[in-house]
Amino acid sequence: MQETTTNSVxxxxxxxRVTMTCVESVxxxxxxxxxLTVGGKRVKIEGTRLKILTFSQGxxxxxxxxxxxxxxxxxxxxxxxxxK
Numbered sequence: 595m596q597e598t599t600t601n602s603v604x605x606x607x608x609x610x611r612v613t614m615t616c617v618e619s620v621x622x623x624x625x626x627x628x629x630l631t632v633g634g635k636r637v638k639i640e641g642t643r644l645k646i647l648t649f650s651q652g653x654x655x656x657x658x659x660x661x662x663x664x665x666x667x668x669x670x671x672x673x674x675x676x677x678k
Contacts, residue, residue, distance in 0.1 A: 602632045602654075609662045611647075612639055617656040620649055628658055640664040 602616035614632065621629040621636070623646055628639045644660035 600633070604665065606662055606665075610659060612658045612662055614656045616654045617649065618654065619651065620646065620656070625660070630656065635668040638666040640666070
């Protein structure tokens with residue numbers, strides 16, 4: 595049996611644009627939060643004026659714009675300290 599591992603890459607440009615790879619689905623979205631599934635885990639992007647620019651379920655590529663204030667992985671960890 596062969597096990598395949600994929601690594602997701604999250605890029606945040608000047609707190610204004612988010613790109614991510616290996617996204618399985620967009621579970622919910624609003625101007626203040628976008629919930630994604632990546633590798634079977636939940637990722638939540640929080641901010642203001644968030645807008646999904648692109649999402650391809652086939653390739654897993656995702657992009658959004660807006661004022662990004664926090665990113666939460668798997669229901670707990672928060673990367674908001676990176677944005678101060």
